[in-house]
Amino acid sequence: MNYKSFILKIFIRVILMVSVILAIVYFSYINEFTYAILTGLGLFVIIFNTFTFVKRRFLVIEDFFNAVKYRDFSRGFSENVAAKDIRFLYKGFNQIHQTIKEINTQNHAQYVYLQKILEMVDIGIIAYNLETGRVLWSNDSFLKILDVPSFKNISFIERRKPELFTTIFETFHREEDSVVINLENEKIKTLVSDTIFEVEEDTFKLLVIQNIDNTLNKNESESWKKLLSVMTHEIMNSITPIASLANTLERNLDGLISENDEASELIDLNAGIKTIKNRSEGLLKFAKTYRSLNKVTNLNLQKIRVTELFTNIQLLMEPSIKAKGIQIDFLNTNDRLMLHIDVHLIEQVLINLLLNAVDACKEKEEAHIRVEAIESINRNIVIKVYDNGIGIPEDIQENIFVPFFTSKETGSGIGLSLCKQIMLLHKGRIQVKSVIEEGTVFSLVF
Structure with a gap:
């Protein structure tokens, strides 16, 4: 081992120094001062050589300790120069450097791995x-x-x-x-x-x-879809034969009544069957309407500028809205805003929100609707639909996205439910903020 060579060299130097000191004492004792001085010079050379020998090795060790202290593991020690014991030190230090670098690399890789997981x-x-x-x-x-x-x-x-x-x-x-x-x-x-x-x-x-709102919304949406699927299936299976039978009976009775003008009982019976037929057809239409909630499952995504989306909606909705005496404006704060959406479905959402806004502010003297697109501080694109209508009571705001729930006399309770499902499919959300007699704003957050 090279450390034995280092110890042996130190030991030889110590023996030489002791021998020279004894020689100086001897020459001084026999009054040979010339030899004593010369031997003293030799002792000085040996001491200086030993000091330089030890100092070089301690400087190497100090360099290594400084590298560890300041975490500078980029430098290396040449193993092909200097004495064997110094090369041995260099080799050991290089191995320690390499081990520390490998540990640091592994720790950094684990840190990056953990950080990526936490970010995802x-x-x-x-x-x-x-x-x-x-x-x-x-x-x-x-x-x-x-x-x-x-x-x-x-x-x-x-x-x-x-x-x-x-x-x-x-x-x-x-x-x-x-x-x-x-x-x-x-x-x-x-x-x-x-x-x-x-x-x-x-x-x-x-x-x-x-x-947990997202999880609750997703679970709620899936539950409603399953319920509606079962419900509409059972309704249609039960009502379809009734409607068909009522239609057949109506045709047969119409023939009998035409042959017998005084058959008042047949006329009453025919009126009852017509009622059954009409209600059956109404229930079928009702069931078919709610089946649309289950049809929206896949997205046909494409990129579109918000400006283009607004133009399409404006051309479609503005004439009919202005015909009702309602002012409507489309505002876009940034012409470069781009959405990655199913254009048909999002247009359906905006149309539904605009129709609701029209219904909410139709009694206002200066009715006004505004559709605005902005980019939030988190780089989300938000489309807002404002109206200055009657507002939504706070106690029902949480229920307006629930299927079947409606505050309108003729409403089906499906519009906002469908809007919410479409936004969930886009991994977005729909928000509402309303004040009675001041107005409502619906926000689509992408």
Whole structure:
């Protein structure tokens, strides 16, 4: 081993120094001062050589320690120069450098892997310093759920949304709590939990938040679709033969009545059968209407500019709306806004919202509808449909997207349900904000 060579060289130098010192003492004792001086010079050379020998090796060790201290593992030590024991040190240091670099590479790969996983999940995660508020790390889902841009300190939330800051950051959630968050245009249901951890002298808080509205909406939509599928199937199977039989009986009775003008009983019977026929056909039409909720399952996606989408809707709807004395405007803040959507379905959503807006403000003297497209701070594209109509009572706003629910005397309760399902298929959402006698705004968030 080369470290034995190093020790042997030191040992030889020590023996030489001891021997020279004994020689100096001997020459001094016999009064041979010339030899004593010459031997002393030899001792100086040996000591200087030993000092230089040891210093070179300690400088190598110091270089290595500095590299470790400042985490500079880019440099290497040449193993083909200098003495064998120094080459041995260089080789050992290079092996340690390589091992540390491999460990760092593995740790960095694991960090990137974990970071990518946390960025991909739809659960919001943030870690921040509990004393300074400085954000250690957060993922995009957290920003998306709270509808805020990226920030470096939670004081940003405290300034912008103090109520949200109190609910989420200042309140401790040791176990999962169901929390309703009030955002600008909607209320969302979330699950919030947090934990405290320490790194050296700093204390951090890890906060996890999950938007359960999306899950609830998806489950609710699937449940309604299954119910409607069964219901419409059973209704149509039961009513179709009744309608067919009523139609046959009606034709037969019409023939008998034409042959016997005084058959009043037959006339009454015919009127009853016609009633059965009409109601049967009404139920069939009702069932066919709700079957449309189950037909919307796949999207034919294509890219389209918002400007082009607005132009299509404007050409289709503006003449009939203005004919009713209602002012309508289309506004787009950015001509470059692009959507990746099923154009036919989204046009259907906008048409339905416009028809509802017309119905809501038809009694207003200065009725006004506005369709506007904007890009939110989170880079979401939002299409809003405003009206200054009668508004929607707060106690029924949560129910307006439920199938069968309607506040209109002649409404089917399917329009807004279909709009919600179409937006869920686009991985978007529909929001409503309304004030009685002031108006309503529906927002389509892509």
